[in-house]
Amino acid sequence: MQYDVAIIGGSYAGLSAAMPLARARRKVAVIDAGQRRNRFAEHSHGFLTQDGSKASEIVDIAKQQLLAYQTVDWENGYVKRVEKVEGGFAICIDATRSITAKRLIIAAGITDLLPEISGLAERWGKSIFHCPYCHGYELNQGKIGIITSSEHAAHLAMMLPDWGDTTLFLNDYPIEGELLEQLAVRGVRIEKRLIREITGYSDVLLADGSVIQLDGIFATTQCSIAQDWIFKLGCEIEQNAMGEAIKTNAMKETSVAGIFACGDVARLGSSVPLAVGDGTMAGAAAHRSLIFTA
Secondary structure: OEEEEEEEOOOHHHHHHHHHHHHOOOOEEEEEOOOOHHHHOOEOOOOOOOOOOEHHHHHHHHHHHHOOOOOEEEEEOOEEEEEEEOOEEEEEEOOOEEEEEEEEEEOOOOEEEOOOOOOOHHHEOOOEEOOHHHHOHHHOOOEEEEEOOOOHHHHHHHHHHHOOEEEEEOOOOOOOHHHHHHHHHOOOEEEOOOEEEEEOOOEEEEOOOOEEOOOEEEEOOEEEOOOHHHHHHOOOEEEEOOEEEEOOOOOOEOOOOOEEEOHHHHOOOOOHHHHHHHHHHHHHHHHHHHHHOO
8 A cells, every 4th residue: 555654663753753644634654563662661751741651551542542543554563674666665564565655754763782780681661770861750869870881871870869879880891080080079979899680679789799779770771773674775874872873854854865763763862752752843844745845
C-alpha cells in the first residue's frame, strides 16, 4: 500500500510525529516493534499533565487517540529493510510484507549499552537510572551513586548533589585532577575501589568485600543505533562520548532527502517531553515537504 508518510517507531516520538499528519488527513503508517526504550521504568516524570503516570499508559492512551483518525494504520513488526524507490521508500516488515511511502520518519529509538557490572542490568530503570531530571526527585535527597563508564559521568556527578548525597565510583576509569577538584567543591565523594557487584535494592559490593548502601544509582550508557538499515540509507550519523545519533537540522530533516528523524535516535540526551516535541516537529516538517518540495 502507498502511504504519504511511514513512521518507523511507535513510542513517544513516533506517535507525536503521526498526530499532525493525521490531523492533516494524510495517509500514515506507524510501524512498531514494541521495544520502547523506557520499558524498564514503571513511571515517567517531568512531562506536563503526565508527571508520575505509568510510562506504558502514556503510550497506550496516545496510540488509542491516534488510531481514532481514519487515515492512520498501525503495523506491528520489525523493519528489516528500507530502500529508496521511485516516488519514495519501500519498507520491508518482518521479511513478510512491505509498504511504500513518499516520506519516511525514523523514530526507532536506540539501544542502551550498559556498563558490564554484575547486577546492573536487572536493576536498570528500577533503582539504576540514566537521567536525574526523570528519576532524581524520587530519591528524596538520599544517598546517590554514580558509576563512571564514560567521560560524561563526571559531568553528571557535578549535577547530582542537587538530588542527594553523591558518591562517584571511578571503577578504574581515569578522571583528570582538575575535574576531581571541581567535584570536591560540589561535595561529591570519590570512591576508587573497584565494584564487584550491585546487590539488594541498589547496594554496591566493592572488590574488598565492603558494601556501600545507596538509595539509587545513576550510570552513563552508550547510545547505539541497532538498525543496520539506517546506516544503509546513508543518513549522516553524529557521535560523541554519549554514543551515536542520526544528525538532523532544526526541522528534523536528515542528510537524505525525504527522510526525517526524531526522538532518541536523533538526539544524544533525551526525555519524554523532548521526544514528543521532536516528533511533532518531524511530523509537521514531513507534511510541509509533501506540499512545498517537488
